[in-house]
Amino acid sequence: xxxxxxxxxxxxxxxxxxxxxxxxxxxxxxxxxxxxxxxxxxxxxxxxxxxxxxxxxxxxxxxxxxxxxxxxxxxxxxxxxxxxxxxxxxxxxxxxxxxxxxxxxxxxxxxxx
Amino acid sequence: xxxxxxxxxxxxxxxxxxxxxxxxxxxxxxxxxxxxxxxxxxxxxxxxxxxxxxxxxxxxxxxxxxxxxxxxxxxxxxxxxxxxxxxxxxxxxxxxxxxxxxxxxxxxxxx
Numbered sequence: 001x002x003x004x005x006x007x008x009x010x011x012x013x014x015x016x017x018x019x020x021x022x023x024x025x026x027x028x029x030x031x032x033x034x035x036x037x038x039x040x041x042x043x044x045x046x047x048x049x050x051x052x053x054x055x056x057x058x059x060x061x062x063x064x065x066x067x068x069x070x071x072x073x074x075x076x077x078x079x080x081x082x083x084x085x086x087x088x089x090x091x092x093x094x095x096x097x098x099x100x101x102x103x104x105x106x107x108x109x110x111x112x113x
Numbered sequence: 114x115x116x117x118x119x120x121x122x123x124x125x126x127x128x129x130x131x132x133x134x135x136x137x138x139x140x141x142x143x144x145x146x147x148x149x150x151x152x153x154x155x156x157x158x159x160x161x162x163x164x165x166x167x168x169x170x171x172x173x174x175x176x177x178x179x180x181x182x183x184x185x186x187x188x189x190x191x192x193x194x195x196x197x198x199x200x201x202x203x204x205x206x207x208x209x210x211x212x213x214x215x216x217x218x219x220x221x222x223x224x
Contacts, residue, residue, distance in 0.1 A: 033211060040123070042201055042217040043156075050209055058211070090155060099212055100145045100205035104155035 003027065004105035006091050011110045013085075021076045021108045023091035029103070030096035032074035036060060037088040046089075049074055050096070078110065086112045117204050119215035126222055130192050134218045136202030137184040145205040146185050147212070148176055152198045159187070159200075192222045 004025040013019045023032065031050045035043040045058030049068040063082025068074055074093075078085045091105040116139045126132055138146065145163045149156035160169045165180035173192075178185045189196055199219050203212040 031209070035214075040199070040217075040219050042119075042199075043203075043214040045211055045214075048211050097209060099209060100147060100161060100203075102158075102203075102212060106155050 004091060004093055004103055006089075006105035006108050008108060009106065011108055013110070013112050015112055016080045018080060019078050019085075019110065021078070021089055021091075021110070023074045023076065023105055024072055025074075025093045025103070025105075026072060027093055027095075027103060028071070029093035030071070031094045031099065032068070033092045033094075033102070034058075034064075034066065034074070034076045035090040035092065037090060043090065046076065085110060115215070116213045117202055117215040119200075119202050119218050121218060122216060123219040124221070126192055126220070128193060128222055128224050130222075131188065131190045132192060132220060134187040134189075134200050134202075134220070135184060136187070136215055138202075138204045138213075140180075140183050142207040143180070143204065144207050146178055147203045147205065148185070148187050149201040149203065150198045151201060151217070156201055189220075192220075194222050194224055196220060197222045 007022045033048040034046040044060050046064050047066040049055035052071050055066050065077045089108045092102045094101050118137045120135045147161045148159040160176045162178035168177045173190045176187045199217040201217045202215040205212050
């Protein structure tokens with residue numbers, strides 16, 4: 001089955017620790033995205049990548065980092081510089097040139113204690 | 114300034130009511146407008162609109178785009194408690210730029 005997987009589903013971390021969220025897709029999509037969602041809010045773009053070894057900052061990149069070493073994988077690191085990291089994180093992917101055909105992963109809910 | 118603006122931000126209705134959700138957007142390089150429903154997990158796709166004046170319908174949900182006035186509406190008739198969710202509007206612009214999402218409308222349907 002083709003799709004996007006995110007792990008873990010729930011993640012708890014202590015304040016000041018870096019944490020990496022996994023996102024893997026087997027849809028052969030070129031572009032991948034990370035969004036943050038706070039309670040009752042819409043999606044805000046953190047980072048996106050349109051091709052391997054390249055990525056761009058979204059609207060709220062501060063305190064986050066990404067890598068795109070493989071087409072299938074786009075991990076997101078939430079660093080200690082992120083002031084308020086508790087949120088729901090969604091990963092998505094799209095075929096090249098079709099940014100409106102978004103496939104979403106199930107999400108990771110990060111809670112920083 | 115937000116490029117995609119949804120209204121209202123939240124709404125509480127009774128079962129059986131009809132609701133209209135609004136989404137307005139900036140025009141530059143517009144390509145498509147999408148509606149999603151989200152219930153505590155990943156958003157699920159509802160509609161994609163590219164042409165003005167053509168209604169898209171799925172059961173009790175329908176949506177239409179007005180490219181002259183730069184907005185779309187999502188109608189839900191005979192609402193049910195299962196319609197309670199956040200409804201997200203997103204706009205796709207030309208080129209490879211990512212979708213731009215609005216803040217969403219939180220709909221609560223009470224019995």
